[in-house]
Amino acid sequence: xxxxxxxxxxxxxxxxxxxxxxxxxxxxxxxxxxxxxxxxxxxxxxxxxxxxxxxxxxxxxxxxxxxxxxxxxxxxxxxxxxxxxxxxxxxxxxxxxxxxxxxxxxxxxxxxxxxxxxxxxxxxxxxxxxxxxxxxxxxxxxxxxxxxxxxxxxxxxxxxxxxxxxxxxxxxxxxxxxxxxxxxxxxxxxxxxxxxxxxxxxxxxxxxxxxxxxxxxxxxxxxxxxxxxxxxxxxxxxxxxxxxxxxxxxxxxxxxxxxxxxxxxxxxxxxxxxxxxxxxxxxxxxxxxxxxxxxxxxxxxxxxxxxxxxxxxx
Numbered sequence: 001x002x003x004x005x006x007x008x009x010x011x012x013x014x015x016x017x018x019x020x021x022x023x024x025x026x027x028x029x030x031x032x033x034x035x036x037x038x039x040x041x042x043x044x045x046x047x048x049x050x051x052x053x054x055x056x057x058x059x060x061x062x063x064x065x066x067x068x069x070x071x072x073x074x075x076x077x078x079x080x081x082x083x084x085x086x087x088x089x090x091x092x093x094x095x096x097x098x099x100x101x102x103x104x105x106x107x108x109x110x111x112x113x114x115x116x117x118x119x120x121x122x123x124x125x126x127x128x129x130x131x132x133x134x135x136x137x138x139x140x141x142x143x144x145x146x147x148x149x150x151x152x153x154x155x156x157x158x159x160x161x162x163x164x165x166x167x168x169x170x171x172x173x174x175x176x177x178x179x180x181x182x183x184x185x186x187x188x189x190x191x192x193x194x195x196x197x198x199x200x201x202x203x204x205x206x207x208x209x210x211x212x213x214x215x216x217x218x219x220x221x222x223x224x225x226x227x228x229x230x231x232x233x234x235x236x237x238x239x240x241x242x243x244x245x246x247x248x249x250x251x252x253x254x255x256x257x258x259x260x261x262x263x264x265x266x267x268x269x270x271x272x273x274x275x276x277x278x279x280x281x282x283x284x285x286x287x288x289x290x291x292x293x294x295x296x297x298x299x300x301x302x303x304x305x306x307x308x309x310x311x312x313x314x
Contacts, residue, residue, distance in 0.1 A: 008220065012224065015259045016311075016314075017314070026263075029264065030263060030305075031254070031267075031308065032058075032268045032269065033059065034060060034232075034268045034269065034270040035061065035270060036061040036063075036271065037060055037063055038063035038065070038093055038095065038284045039273070039284070041285065041286035042285060042286065045077075045078065045082070049085040049087055050085065052085070053086065053087065054297075054298070057087065057301065058088060059090040060082065060088075060090065061232070062091075062127070063093060064092045064094045065284075066119040067099075069119065072123065073123065073127075075127060082127075089124075089129040090232070090268045091124065091130055091172070091231075091232060091270075092129050093133045093272075094117070094135065096137070097138050097139060097140065100112040100113040100116045101113060103138070103150065103152050104138070104149075105152070113156060114156065117132075117134075121169055129169065130170060131169060131171070131172045131231050132164070132171060132172070133206045134171050134173050134174065136154075136183055137182050139176060140180060140181075142179055153183065154193065154197055161197060162201065164199075165201040170204050171201050171203070172205060173202065173205055174206040175190045175215060176208065176211050177210075185211075185214075185215045186215040186216060187212075187225065194229075203229070205226055205231065206231060206234065207222075207230055207233045208234035208272070209235050209253065210272075220252045220255065223253065224259055226260070228260070231266075231267060231268075233257070233262075234271075235269055236273035236274065240274050242303075243299070243304055244299060250303075250304065251307055255311055258311075271297070271300050271304075
């Protein structure tokens with residue numbers, strides 16, 4: 001007897017093989033790989049860019065670090081540094097804590113979220129990013145404020161949604177496991193949230209393989225069901241460490257991504273291995289261990305590309 005996940009794996013394999021037979025041209029372009037750099041901690045953007053260039057990466061997902069008008073990456077300096085290393089900005093990882101929580105029952109905190117989005121959208125457009133990741137509630141706060149926090153979050157984002165289209169930046173809602181946030185845990189939750197916001201500027205999902213392990217019955221099937229809505233996929237192994245150090249079925253995920261045509265311009269796989277534990281946000285303030293980070297990036301990218309070539313050679 002096949003286990004249920006094995007049957008779903010086989011169904012995805014069959015879809016992939018059918019695509020390979022009927023439309024082999026759709027497999028010629030490889031997946032666009034990026035890296036979400038906020039997990040590198042307190043290191044310069046130049047050091048991060050050096051590491052990513054050595055690993056052969058062409059894209060970076062930048063830490064959305066404009067927490068105030070005088071804090072965060074400078075546009076001109078960012079473009080100069082990344083240009084020197086031949087790296088483009090895929091998008092920006094929006095950071096939502098208890099200080100800028102769209103679902104908060106304190107109006108001044110929601111105002112902080114609105115101001116944060118206003119700054120981050122202007123920056124994302126200026127550096128050529130195509131998306132801004134949005135989290136409906138604070139990361140690191142798994143307990144709900146009350147029974148209307150979902151509605152408050154929707155109303156807050158509705159107020160900001162026109163700015164996404166004005167800045168030509170796509171809003172990508174990220175579902176996060178229940179151990180870290182109080183609302184929007186699964187792809188189905190994200191779809192409902194997006195429907196309720198009801199604006200063209202907020203129409204996509206940012207998946208995260210680590211969270212999907214907890215919240216989806218099958219990662220590959222959820223990706224295929226999301227289809228065009230999937231804009232970016234955060235990647236790490238099952239233990240949230242370097243790829244190859246856990247038990248994630250990388251091959252099935254790669255097949256699913258090719259089936260939905262994720263290997264095209266404007267769609268990304270962004271690595272974000274933050275290590276095991278609860279609230280990962282303290283990682284952004286840590287002292288970087290450069291040799292460890294170098295190995296983390298190189299090993300993850302090499303492992304993924306080897307898996308990708310294996311799948312495509314089937």
